Amino acid sequence: MRNALAFLLLVLTPCTLADDPPTATDIIKAAMEVWRGESSDGEMTMTIHRPDWERSMTIHSRTKGLDKSFLIVKAPKKDAGNATLLLDDDMWSYSPRIKRVIKIPSSMMAQSWMGSDLSNRDITKDTDVIDEYDHTLISTRKEGGHTIYHIRSIPHEDAPVVWGKEIYTIRDDFLMLQQEFWDQDHQLVKTIRTLEHKIMNGRPVGTRMRVQDQNKPNEWTELTINSIAFDVEIDDNIFTVGQLRSAR
Numbered sequence: 001m002r003n004a005l006a007f008l009l010l011v012l013t014p015c016t017l018a019d020d021p022p023t024a025t026d027i028i029k030a031a032m033e034v035w036r037g038e039s040s041d042g043e044m045t046m047t048i049h050r051p052d053w054e055r056s057m058t059i060h061s062r063t064k065g066l067d068k069s070f071l072i073v074k075a076p077k078k079d080a081g082n083a084t085l086l087l088d089d090d091m092w093s094y095s096p097r098i099k100r101v102i103k104i105p106s107s108m109m110a111q112s113w114m115g116s117d118l119s120n121r122d123i124t125k126d127t128d129v130i131d132e133y134d135h136t137l138i139s140t141r142k143e144g145g146h147t148i149y150h151i152r153s154i155p156h157e158d159a160p161v162v163w164g165k166e167i168y169t170i171r172d173d174f175l176m177l178q179q180e181f182w183d184q185d186h187q188l189v190k191t192i193r194t195l196e197h198k199i200m201n202g203r204p205v206g207t208r209m210r211v212q213d214q215n216k217p218n219e220w221t222e223l224t225i226n227s228i229a230f231d232v233e234i235d236d237n238i239f240t241v242g243q244l245r246s247a248r
Helices: 024-036 240-244
Strands: 039-050 053-065 070-075 083-087 092-093 100-104 133-143 148-155 165-172 176-182 190-200 203-213 220-230
Touching: 024 133, 024 148, 024 165, 070 165, 083 240, 092 240, 100 240, 190 220
Parallel strands: none
Antiparallel strands: 039 053, 039 220, 053 070, 070 083, 083 092, 092 100, 133 148, 148 165, 165 176, 176 190, 190 203, 203 220
8 A cells, every 4th residue: 555555544532723713734744644653664455456356465564753764564475575565756676586676767657566456656645745735624524422534735846756636535533545546637537435434553554445545446455454553663674675685
């Protein structure tokens, strides 16, 4: 799931803002802080579904702040050791099969990660959207005792993104319910939806999320959070290119 899964994407218990009504930027930033915390250490299962096959991977994920992420595939054996590092605005991947570290150029951030429906930007829970987009609160509604915010985010003209806009649906405890990706022609391309959620470590966590290409209704990728701890001590040495080769 640089977004992020970001694809997005909790120490706020629950997270609250000031007494003034939150702005759209406040809401998105709080949702990303809730998803990541000051740091996080967790394990998730990524399931890739296609009409004629399905496969799953177990991934160990660690984050620190808004600009450090490290992910490594633990299982199955054939994929184990594949790792991804995000540090500030740079991203690297490591493949044990070819024993090479590759720096991912910005032009490849929209490409598939590990053959899934997640892009490189999604899986590293990119937070650049906070500063590279203009955010507008377009509507609110009440549901289940919560206020639900709908936010339209338009990228700046010089932002290195492929989307024409993104639409966020965020609950008032800053649980990210849905993210929509629209192209330059105003067509919906992809959604990331929270299918299940629960309170973990005192904060709302999307525990099962589905990534769906709008043009491929029979194909999807799901992320299931198996375990996660927030605001834990993580050595900065984890977030280094050298760690890509030595991680187990």
